[in-house]
Amino acid sequence: MAKLFLASMLNNVRDLLPEFAGDLHGKSVAYIPTASNVERGHHAMVRTESKLLANYLGMQVNVLDVAVASATEIAAGLQAADVIYISGGNTFYLLQELKRTGADRLIIREVNAGKLYLGESAGAAITAPDIEYISLMDSTKKAPNLHDFHALNLVDFYALPHYLSFPFKRKSQRVFAKYSSRLPLKTISNHGVVMVNDDVVTITEK
Secondary structure, eight states: OOEEEEESOGGGGGGGHHHHHOOOTTOEEEEEOGGGGGSTTHHHHHHHHHHIIIIISOOEEEEOOTTTSOHHHHHHHHHHOSEEEEOOSOHHHHHHHHHHHTHHHHHHHHHHTTOEEEEETHHHHTTSSBOGGGGGTSOGGGOTTOOOOBOOOOSSSEEEETTTOTTOHHHHHHHHHHHTTTSOEEEEOTTEEEEEETTEEEEEEO
């Protein structure tokens, strides 16, 4: 039974999370900030998001950057966590590192076994069957060793984060114009969330 909470900006919809997932206080979370490694402000983002998880949600945070962690650390961190949270950044670099380390297969196994998945921006897009559609928003050049765009395939739709929202208003419009007739897109504004509870998908705007 898969449970996924997919947002553009987790902080904007954090009030909806306890109602969807239950009390998370004291739960452990494997926080994967890898997508932001190739973006400006990486360290500040990690600090901010760690505080959100720890101070607001009361979770025990284990930062697990799959780009630098060992295979043993990745496997142990994902297995031990109650929740997996993948945050934003470059979706293609994120997929490259997940595939390179085998973390993609481990995440798929854990989520399909019922572990709660939180995906923000790139972490939401990566749940799709394929991420080629997001190339109009993210640069593929930041993932030179990524040879195919097949992603986690945790859902049967394609999350489009930051839809009509800063700073991706025009880029998200271009993605929608090109792919909406070909793919089952689910748009997520900066104040929106897609909640997946097994076969039930709910889209909420705050």
